[in-house]
Amino acid sequence: MSWFKSYWKVDEQEQMVLEARRKTPKRITIIGLPSIVLAGVVFATVFGIVSATHDNSHGANNAAHSVANSVKAVCDVTLYKDSCYSSLGSVVDSRQVRPEELFLLSMKVALSQVSKAIEYFNYQNHAVFKGFKDARTMEALNNCRTCIEGFENAKEALKASVSSPVIVLPSLHGLTRLEAPEWLHSKDRKLFITKDLKKKKADIVVAKDGIGKYRTISDTLKHVPNKSDKRTVIYVKRGIYYESVRVEKTKWNVMMIGDGMTSTIVSGSRNFVDGIPTFSTATFGM
Known part of the structure; x- marks a missing residue:
């Protein structure tokens, strides 16, 4: 009976076996505890490294995504988007994501390209x-x-x-x-540039107020010689002349001058409704 033997003296051999059995769990416990701690440390270290790597990778991805969005926002308003992407994308970093920083960076890139072009064409x-x-x-x-x-x-x-x-x-x-046309005589050409032509060179003066010899242009033309080789200068003074003037084909070399288009005015009143042919309704004809 084993339970009964425990209260009595145990022999030396059994005592040694019992002592060995009692020490074995202690040794296992003592050896196992550092192993567990070591495993925990290793696990924590590995987990920390993996977590840090994951966090850094995630942060880097966020930074790269932010830079890409900033570059795209700046380059989308340019005329040459592809050139802008390639030039800014290769030099920008995560510290230069603000629009003003990207603008300054684009200026530096442009100046660098200009310098290269100047150097190339030196x-x-x-x-x-x-x-x-x-x-x-x-x-x-x-x-x-x-x-x-x-x-x-x-x-x-x-x-x-x-x-x-x-x-x-x-x-x-x-x-x-x-x-002047080629057929115009040299003397006649001088008439165009003569000052005070109406006073010094006029052959006949027509005046509505009766100062001159004639009051109407039509009466004046009646006294112009037919087929004359000499230039006949008629000065029509300011006023409104209500008449229809016709220069007949026998009246050669007739020249008329006035005081200006708003001062010397000829106004006719012939109309087709009055039974006059349209060809004959001209105010000033020849």
Whole structure:
């Protein structure tokens, strides 16, 4: 009976077995506890690293997404969207997402491109100029460059050269309007430019107020010689002349002058409804 033996003296061999059994769970417990702690530390470390990596990756994705949206918002209003995306997308970072920062960055990119273009077309460094070895091609390129340099002061030269013709043009236009036909005699041409022609050169004066010899234009024409080779100058003074004037084909070289279109006025009253043919209703005909 094992339960009964426990109250009595146990032999030495059994005592050793019992002691060994009691120590074994303690050893397992002591050894197992550090293992659990170590596993926990390893697990926590791995979990922390994975979590941090996940958080950093998630944050980086958010930053990249924010940058992409900012670049797209700026480039969508430009004329060349693809060029804007490629130029800004390669230099912008997560710290430059505000519109004003992107604008300044785009200006820097543009200035950089302009500098590259200037450097590319620099005469001394341009590979095209260095690539040509033959004298003929180099001379042609030098001539082109000389031609371009000749336009540097073209603005001032053209301004001085063009201003004079522009100023003279109105006066030339006036002379063109006064230009007489070839069949007109030289003496008759002078009549067009003579000052006070109506006072000094008029052969007949017509005056509505009766100051002159004739009161109507029609009466004056009756006294003009037929088929005359001499120019007959008729001065019609200011006034409204209610008549229909007809210069017959036998009245040659007749010249009429007045005091202006608002001062010397001829007004007829012939109409087709009055039984007069349309051909004969002209106020001033010949």
